[in-house]
Amino acid sequence: MIEIDIPYVYMDVADLAKRWHCEISVIEMLAETGQIECCVRPVALEVALDKVWPKQERLDIQIPFPHRLDRTEIYRLFRRPTIPQIITSHKDKIPNAPDVRIAFADIVFFMDCIKDFEAKHKMYQESDFQIATSDFTCIIWQGKELKFGETQGKVIRMLWQAREKGELWVYGKRILSGIGSGSTRLRSIFRNHKTWREIIATDSKGRYRLKLPPKPGLCDGIELGQ
Secondary structure, eight states: OOOOOOOOSEEEHHHHHHHTTOOHHHHHHHHHTTSSOOEEOTTHHHHHHHHHSOHHHHTTOOOOSSOBOOHHHHHHHHHSTTSOEEEOGGGGTSTTOOOEEEOGGGEEEEHHHHHHHHHHTTOOOGGGEEEOSTTSSEEEETTEEEEOOHHHHHHHHHHHHHHHTTOOOEEHHHHHHHTTOOOSSHHHHTTTOSSGGGTEEEOTTSEEEESSOOOTTSOTTOOOOO
């Protein structure tokens, strides 16, 4: 099977939440406050208009693309995601246009906006992490070389392998058991390393992950974490 690196133009709500390892409520907050542009999926607005406004009546009117939803529309769509909601924001750009209904699944975020947000908030991507040695004792992180001990390298390898299989979070106890360590806490493995938290994140449940997005197409069943 040939693997193709498909260039994404936009992401829906669930995909963006997985990319950023956050709850959907966080995406809602960012969209409502205008920190990231919340738009209508391409063609969705045109299809919605076709249902209530025959093409022959609108002649050469151009459908705005992309169309950004306003705050009240975002709020209603996120509050009642199973029920299509009426939107009216398009009427400012389309003379005489009727109200239309848009589904929660029609919400998208364009990649240019996503990448701008990530750059602004220093969110990391796969290209930031490079394996310099096969035992994972040397990692290139954002162009900087980070060196680790043998046991520390085993931890990083295990987290990397988990991510490759589509597993985002790994419990610390499982990692310690997997590398054959007698330590009771994962952080004790890195007690003499000042920068390990630059590449490893933890949550309140005793789980760990690399500070990288999940592998595309492998994470549909992942529990979204902090």
